[in-house]
Amino acid sequence: MGQTIAEKIFAAHLRDEPFPGTRVLDLDRVLCHEITTPVAIADLQWRGKDRVFDPDKIKAVIDHVTPAKDSKTAIQAKMLRDWARRHELKDFFDVGRNGVCHAIFPEKGFIRPGFTVIMGDSHTCTHGAFGAFAAGVGTTDLEVGILKGVCAFREPKTIRINLNGELPEGVYAKDVILFVIGQLGVNGATDRVIEFHGPVIEAMSMESRMTLCNMAIEAGGTCGICPPDAVTVDYLWPFIAEEFTDREAALADYSRWLPDADAEYDKVLDFDLSTLQPHVTFDYKPDCVKPVKEMAGTRVDQIYIGSCTNGRIEDLRVAAGILKGRRIADSVRGIVSPATPQIFRQAMDEGIMDVFMDAGFCVTNPTCGACLGMSNGVLAEGEVCASTTNRNFNGRMGKGGMVHLMSPATAAATAVTGVITDARALLKETAA
Numbered sequence: 001m002g003q004t005i006a007e008k009i010f011a012a013h014l015r016d017e018p019f020p021g022t023r024v025l026d027l028d029r030v031l032c033h034e035i036t037t038p039v040a041i042a043d044l045q046w047r048g049k050d051r052v053f054d055p056d057k058i059k060a061v062i063d064h065v066t067p068a069k070d071s072k073t074a075i076q077a078k079m080l081r082d083w084a085r086r087h088e089l090k091d092f093f094d095v096g097r098n099g100v101c102h103a104i105f106p107e108k109g110f111i112r113p114g115f116t117v118i119m120g121d122s123h124t125c126t127h128g129a130f131g132a133f134a135a136g137v138g139t140t141d142l143e144v145g146i147l148k149g150v151c152a153f154r155e156p157k158t159i160r161i162n163l164n165g166e167l168p169e170g171v172y173a174k175d176v177i178l179f180v181i182g183q184l185g186v187n188g189a190t191d192r193v194i195e196f197h198g199p200v201i202e203a204m205s206m207e208s209r210m211t212l213c214n215m216a217i218e219a220g221g222t223c224g225i226c227p228p229d230a231v232t233v234d235y236l237w238p239f240i241a242e243e244f245t246d247r248e249a250a251l252a253d254y255s256r257w258l259p260d261a262d263a264e265y266d267k268v269l270d271f272d273l274s275t276l277q278p279h280v281t282f283d284y285k286p287d288c289v290k291p292v293k294e295m296a297g298t299r300v301d302q303i304y305i306g307s308c309t310n311g312r313i314e315d316l317r318v319a320a321g322i323l324k325g326r327r328i329a330d331s332v333r334g335i336v337s338p339a340t341p342q343i344f345r346q347a348m349d350e351g352i353m354d355v356f357m358d359a360g361f362c363v364t365n366p367t368c369g370a371c372l373g374m375s376n377g378v379l380a381e382g383e384v385c386a387s388t389t390n391r392n393f394n395g396r397m398g399k400g401g402m403v404h405l406m407s408p409a410t411a412a413a414t415a416v417t418g419v420i421t422d423a424r425a426l427l428k429e430t431a432a
Ligand SMILES: CC(C)[C@H](C(=O)O)[C@@H](O)C(=O)O
Pocket: 035, 036, 064, 120, 121, 122, 123, 136, 372
């Protein structure tokens, strides 16, 4: 019987099969941040097991609230920092060099096709964009991962989603994933891996594929996976050039992770996206989605562009394309958080930061901050935020606040008008 991508990765990493349906896998990466890892560190210390399985394979960053905003977050950061130093982790990103975990780790080339990756963070699924199996885990699994470099998973069942056609202009990966979550529902992929296929994926950059896989968890998915291809190889080339004679050789090697033609899927879904509209969420669940035009005119107070979903250079470029020569509405405040220092610098070099500042945006350092309502843009009760993030749960960005999830293009257009707006209308104006 043929295998899916996840089944191939599982077979190549199998360490043990303690019970039928459960597989213990060797891990290639254990990723850490300052919110969940300190809990694991404290417990390992308490058990007298303050050790790490491999200081090269464990990567750590302070990203959720940084620089620290109060004593609590300062202590969390210090615990991670002291631990990273104590165990001589090869890669640890502290203030000044830090960025949002799911943006900075791929940017440094840490994720490769066929890898197994865990992190104490639900959006670890992002890394599946590279053809890896990447899953968010709880504290106990994180502790075992740190200590032994293994993790137990259920046998992977996969939903295959074929994204057919060609995305219309002004429609982006975020619109695709919001639409897909709307179709699946918030539990539609629970305990399932989502394999994305089709011409829409093939045409996507790695940044867009990360946006797509990032929100697999919002449909309950363990991991979103894109098949590795020439786009993957091009993105990784600076990091893998010494391993392979040329890009063709890398592509040939990575092709072993592609699913077999006779792979068995739990479900296969086909969507033709040739007429897809920009999408936005309403209410407090990520599967409550509508075309932007049905929400047009909805008042907002704040616009947030950033996060592990949409804080990458491609996102900032799209938003700046709409903001250039325009100012945000007097009734709103705009906040942009480039997801990593490299993205920040690139945006400065390309004049994108000037566009944001001229438009009236506040530019913050790279951090999760506002995304989970912890710093740099918390909403007051009754306030509404147009946001490029991935969660619209009640109070997510501040108690009593409401979040509408959307693409960077829709967010930028909404900043200009002060109400939810289809960016294509503004783009037409620019062209005229
Ligand atoms: C802090 C962390 C545990 C959390 C997560 O796992 O998702 C955060 O990143 C989020 O997005 O809410």
